[in-house]
Amino acid sequence: MVRRAQDIYVEWRGGTCRVKWWSGEFHADGRKRFESKGGFTDEDSAFHHGQDKMSEIRRGEHVSNRDGKILMSDWLDDWLEAMDHGHLTERGYRSVIENHIRPYFKKRNTAVADIDVLAYRAFRKYVNGAVGAGTAKNVMMVLGMVLDDAVPRIMKTSPVERTRRRGKFQKKPKERKKDVSPEIVEQLASNARIYFGEAGYVFIWTMAMTGMRPAELYGLTREYCYPTWPGTDPRDKPEEEVRYEEDPLRYGKGDEIMPAIRVERQVQYKDGTLQFFPPKYESYRTLVVPTFLAGLLEQLLASHDSRWVFPAIAGGSLGAVNFDYKYWRPIADGVKAREGERVRRPRPAIPAVPSFAGKRLYLLRHAHKAWLDEDGHSKFAVESRMGHEVPGVEGVYSSVTVPMEAAIMKTLQERWDGLQERLRQSGS
Missing domain, CATH: 1.10.443 (hpI Integrase; Chain A)
Structure with missing residues (x-):
């Protein structure tokens, strides 16, 4: 038995049911491109999941199954290719990515969509233990830009934790300069x-x-x-x-x-x-x-x-x-x-x-x-x-x-x- 609504289909496959929904995209031949998720034990749960996905698509918050599988290493290639900064800035960003960010996530075969707050904190802990404070701050700044730019196509929200000031204001130390005569x-x-x-x-x-x-x-x-x-x-x-x-x-x-x-x-x-x-x-x-x-x-x-x-x-x-x-x-x-x-x-x-x-x-x-x-x-x-x-x-x-x-x-x-x-x- 198949339960249908506009662009949402629920069907039983063995002992569980699967929902399919239109991704909002088309194949090269003009047919609608559908995505699906299985493993539901009742039709209502499956149908509601499809509705949620359609709602995300309308709000521009949906991450397709295909995009959700993009590896961090592949996304870094795309991000570097799209950079449009001054020579020294690009060289600095590229150095941070190739020396710190790419090796870490490539070794773990991590998809961008799988980098949640816990994965972000784990990387920060790793960087803080591997390099000095100044370098670590720069690495996290670059990673923050990379992940922010992945929203909303590859991940729904960025896991980057922004520093928020709480309590008494503390002025940042400033380099003391002597008068130059x-x-x-x-x-x-x-x-x-x-x-x-x-x-x-x-x-x-x-x-x-x-x-x-x-x-x-x-x-x-x-x-x-x-x-x-x-x-x-x-x-x-x-x-x-x-x-x-x-x-x-x-x-x-x-x-x-x-x-x-x-x-x-x-x-x-x-x-x-x-x-x-x-x-x-x-x-x-x-x-x-x-x-x-x-x-x-x-x-x-x-x-x-x-x-x-x-x-x-x-x-x-x-x-x-x-x-x-x-x-x-x-x-x-x-x-x-x-x-x-x-x-x-x-x-x-x-x-x-x-x-x-x-x-x-x-x-x-x-x-x-x-x-x-x-x-x-x-x-x-x-x-x-x-x-x-x-x-x-x-x-x-x-x-x-x-x-x-x-x-x-x-x-x-x-x-x-x-x-x-x-x-x-x-x-x-």
């Missing part, structure tokens, strides 16, 4: 000169005076740097024609225009080779530089024929070396002298800079923003210079004007002039 930057720059020549000295002052990100500095080439830019701009973006026409009237070498660096790219490794990528958040921008730095950049480019403004010790881009370990740590922490007949490249001892010992190079970028804030510059001009998107009405209506840029040049030059005067007075 021009004297400290000069110490770092002098150390960098000892370590890798004039390029090192100008590199440090360029970061302190522009706030450029390290990878942007590593990838800076002649055609985007003063004194050749904007005359040497490749002009390879048709949509930027207006900028190409206006830049020579505003920036460059001359009494009535401002020296500047154009941030158009950064360098990162991909597929084993160093490649150009857009700057972080596609923060293309023009950075005016104070007069003293313009002079240093001009002298530096005249002293070598590398395409890179700041070539590494062995030539090539600084992005091709582990700059933090091989360059920055000796510059900030100090290092003993290299001397003796067997030393290929002798070098005097480099003194430590106490306020930067053990600290990140990135803090020079932070110091640049602090200087601009101290000097009272427009918030929009400051955030634009840092490569940040300014939200709200201010971001829509504001723009960086010539007087704003001239004021930034002036206050940065005054910091340098003040430093030189103090050094003269002290006899340094």
